[in-house]
Amino acid sequence: MGASPLKAIKKEEIKQPSLLLNKPWRELKFTEEVRTELIEDIKKYTTKADGVEQPRILLTGQIKAGKSSFFNSVNSVFKGFPIFQATACEKETSMSKYCRTYAVYESKDGKTLPFTFCDIMGLEPYNDKGILVKDIINVIRGYIPDNYKFDPNEAKEVFETCTEQPSLADKVHCIVYVIDASVVNLLDKELQNKFDEIHEEAHRLGIPQLVLLAKVDLTCNIVKDDLTKVYQSRYIHEKAIKVSHMVGVPVSCILPVRNYSSETDLDMKVDILILKALQQILRQSEAFFDEIKQRGKSKEAPPLTCEGISSRISNS
Ligand SMILES: Nc1nc2c(ncn2[C@@H]2O[C@H](COP(=O)(O)OP(=O)(O)O)[C@@H](O)[C@H]2O)c(=O)[nH]1
Numbered sequence: 001m002g003a004s005p006l007k008a009i010k011k012e013e014i015k016q017p018s019l020l021l022n023k024p025w026r027e028l029k030f031t032e033e034v035r036t037e038l039i040e041d042i043k044k045y046t047t048k049a050d051g052v053e054q055p056r057i058l059l060t061g062q063i064k065a066g067k068s069s070f071f072n073s074v075n076s077v078f079k080g081f082p083i084f085q086a087t088a089c090e091k092e093t094s095m096s097k098y099c100r101t102y103a104v105y106e107s108k109d110g111k112t113l114p115f116t117f118c119d120i121m122g123l124e125p126y127n128d129k130g131i132l133v134k135d136i137i138n139v140i141r142g143y144i145p146d147n148y149k150f151d152p153n154e155a156k157e158v159f160e161t162c163t164e165q166p167s168l169a170d171k172v173h174c175i176v177y178v179i180d181a182s183v184v185n186l187l188d189k190e191l192q193n194k195f196d197e198i199h200e201e202a203h204r205l206g207i208p209q210l211v212l213l214a215k216v217d218l219t220c221n222i223v224k225d226d227l228t229k230v231y232q233s234r235y236i237h238e239k240a241i242k243v244s245h246m247v248g249v250p251v252s253c254i255l256p257v258r259n260y261s262s263e264t265d266l267d268m269k270v271d272i273l274i275l276k277a278l279q280q281i282l283r284q285s286e287a288f289f290d291e292i293k294q295r296g297k298s299k300e301a302p303p304l305t306c307e308g309i310s311s312r313i314s315n316s
């Protein structure tokens with residue numbers, strides 16, 4: 001006996017969508033040529049901003065999201081082997097209470113690459129554990145010197161820190177929110193309010209904002225087995241859309257990555273995602289400098305939307 005029409009419709013309705021999208025939401029080839037091109041492109045990058053040699057890229061986000069690991073991964077790609085310089089671990093250590101600026105060195109001649117990372121204490125939903133939003137805003141404005149120790153119980157007033165009149169070089173030129181893709185659904189409302197506060201200030205200052213969606217390997221089994229499926233995984237795509245709404249940046253500003261964590265050798269596919277993310281970060285920083293230049297100001301740029309910057313980048 002055949003199935004009744006009603007049963008057939010019900011069966012149709014509960015059919016799950018495929019785990020893979022028909023078309024990737026971003027085109028990226030995973031080949032040795034692409035890897036080499038990305039490395040060359042990043043090495044020859046120079047800022048056009050007067051008085052700024054290296055854009056300062058702030059990595060911010062929840063404890064254990066993968067901030068230090070991203071810096072370590074970038075460093076590893078340029079060193080030629082996995083290296084774990086910034087403390088990356090399961091426990092929040094005293095090291096991460098400091099504001100640390102890290103440069104990346106080229107493996108051959110020891111020359112520094114044209115950007116620096118600012119790695120700070122993680123953000124937590126409740127103030128007694130993580131960095132205070134006020135401190136993050138002070139970092140963004142350039143008031144916090146390198147090696148400054150944060151006190152989660154008390155944000156210092158700006159005049160108590162060392163750099164009183166920060167130059168453009170002291171300020172942050174690109175904010176990168178690092179979000180653990182495997183916990184996106186569990187992000188606390190309090191934490192989201194903190195992201196909103198930082199977002200608002202960054203928006204006011206015209207600073208570009210991007211999101212690194214880290215740990216894609218721990219989030220989707222298809223991606224864990226084959227990283228080249230990262231832009232085809234429906235699950236990761238859904239996470240990217242969710243994070244875009246949460247942080248208030250367009251999906252074009254969401255950069256999925258898988259950081260090095262326990263490997264002893266590099267992997268071309270991991271490198272390509274890391275390098276692609278870094279290339280986007282540098283392009284956004286450059287768009288910010290262009291904007292400052294265009295407006296003839298060197299201290300604070302007028303409000304500028306991330307959408308505005310990303311559309312200029314994609315048109316260029
Ligand atoms: N599998 C995997 N583990 C990661 C990834 N990123 C970070 N981790 C691990 O997550 C933990 C916390 O990372 P860490 O960089 O210290 O986070 P931070 O507190 O934001 O600096 C460490 O054990 C890392 O090895 C990733 O993309 N994939």
Ligand SMILES: [Mg+2]
Pocket residue numbers: 067068069087088089096119
């Ligand atoms: Mg860290």
